[in-house]
Amino acid sequence: MTGQSVSPDALEDALRAIGAERYHNLHPFHRALHGGTLTRPQVQAWALNRYYYQCRIPAKDATLLARLPTAELRREWRRRLVDHDGDAPGTGGVARWLKLTDGLGLDRAYVESLDGLLPATRFAVDAYVAFVRDRSILEAIASSLTELFSPTIISERVSGMLRHYDFVTPETLAYFQPRLTQAPRDSDFALAYVREHARTAGQQTAVLNALKFKCGVLWAMLDALDYAYVAPGRIPPGAFRPDPS
């Protein structure tokens, strides 16, 4: 892909091939999460760390929103803020994620304090926000394209977790249901934008690298969880330690 540019269809194929190789549904921690082999403390650790990703997504989207040049683009991107922050206290994706951590028995103040995060979670998520701040608008939009692959993982996750874990209920998984329609709507827009605006070989390479980068963010978050909390379990100093009870 260096040298000569390709058609929008070929570019889309290359983006989808990256997902097929690098999306975190392939990660051993995710397979364990869906497959029912994790303990409740391990699911707690996942939800606690993933909360940091969820709560920084509006910051990521606002960072991009501030850089978008037209009202049309900003209106489109603004919907993501509404999805995550809601219209009133207790609504929106971040609040729904807290229903999950509540349902798993985590103290809400502890979750929101971020005190128990793995440092690697913070570094990976902050790298995503910085990428969206520092790179071209085209690359920033392309980095959201992991949502192309999320409906599959969400349906696997919901059905797998409900089937395997008696400590998980449909109510605690309320976060995921709206994402099944929000994510495709968002990724349709982002994909159309990238297909239209990534014309040169350099731009096309940049969007492919942006998607690889974002897959790396999600993958690194699971590496850190797997290393810290799955046997033998090497929790770094200061991070969440499950209650031995």
Add this chain to the structure above:
Amino acid sequence: MTGQSVSPDALEDALRAIGAERYHNLHPFHRALHGGTLTRPQVQAWALNRYYYQCRIPAKDATLLARLPTAELRREWRRRLVDHDGDAPGTGGVARWLKLTDGLGLDRAYVESLDGLLPATRFAVDAYVAFVRDRSILEAIASSLTELFSPTIISERVSGMLRHYDFVTPETLAYFQPRLTQAPRDSDFALAYVREHARTAGQQTAVLNALKFKCGVLWAMLDALDYAYVAPGRIPPGAFRPDPS
């Protein structure tokens, strides 16, 4: 330490206690590295990833240099740039690190390309540079205080690696010898600065947190190496894969 400030001596004790609990000499990967239980490809992976830390240290120091308010402080901090970048091609710490990767049989262009880095390495190191850019000068200086603890780890590392690995020679470890005098000189300055300028309880908490943050950076780098390259070994997509030969 919230509420009431403590004496400089008590602050120094608290800083040293953080090192005793969180410095990466305690990490299982480091113990394996020094203890001789790693393979040559595992040592390669360590040197390749650590190269990114080494090559970003001058960027970190220049970022702080640009923020320091007096010629006296800038002259002091400028020595770090000289140490790492040298005075001529082939001199300085970064060049000496490349002698290590050369000696381990890694292709220099591949190392410098950064193509094989673990994403987690990049996220952790970039978080360190961002910390020094975004936090107070006091916190930025405090984050360098891991050098208080480095002479011990360096002497363990050099003697352990020379004893255990026939693919390691004194010449390939040339990076470390000057650090035995540079690091104490640098940390003496930083410690004196922090003792003098961290007066309020809030400032003292901030410097302790800065050192915890930096310990987290170094620790997370080893977590990622251990997860990816030590059995069972789960190398993320796109990262360095040792030659099977």
